[in-house]
Amino acid sequence: MAVATLRLGDLGLEGWSRAGDESWFRVHPPGLALDAGRGAQELAGAGDLFLTHGHLDHALGVPFVLSQRSLHRLDATRVFCPAPAVEDLRALIEAAARLEELRYAYSLRGLASGERVEVGRDLAIEAFAVDHGVAALGYHLVRRRRRLAAELRGLPGAEVAQRRRRGETVDEELEELWLTYPGDTGPGVFALEPRLFESRLLLIECTFLAEEHRERGAAYRHLHLEDLVERQESFRNEAVVLVHLSRRHRPAELLRRAQERLPALAGRLHVFPPADE
């Protein structure tokens, strides 16, 4: 199956995303998976898998990933999903394990909006509510960073080092949204989670493009390019990556239209998979 990659500063993305086909991403660091598509070999390296919702273009790959990881005797996988989807997802996974006469090593935990999971040194995933009809969550990758406390800035380095040795607190911690992925969502997400405009990297769906499909976004709880156009002045992100494009269009067509219609995002706009796919 097809795999694309994209480098965004310190963060690497690997995956695939087309509406009605499949969507999955691996995020490096920390190597976790956002959605599982229909199952890709590249997902087998992910110890943590965050599922946005149960539509099969995102969820069918969950048992495949667990099967692959179990075959390779990798550590138990932590799977997270929207809380209302837990029992059905567990039934899907367990049915697959019985068919294979295997035991998958995994844990499954349902999340609610606002819940956090630690996913690495100084990294956490935070869930948020989105607008997609079925039980669905978006995810922020939150990075904690330490810097010299504001009141100590300007002091000589030796003085700071001495205070540190004395056991005084010289650092302050700050948090930033490093990456935000709402998964599938209609335009209601902008009111539900306005912090997505502030995240450094935004991976956002843009399923519909054509003028005649303007009504579909709202009806199917997906985004249309014009939903982004209306709000283009609000995006503070360093990069905005458009994903989940309908199979009616080629990524190159999306990139061209988006560049025309989103001048406020000039130099910050990407499509994934890239336009040459």
Ligand SMILES: [Zn+2]
């Ligand atoms: Zn989808």
Ligand SMILES: [Zn+2]
């Ligand atoms: Zn969906």
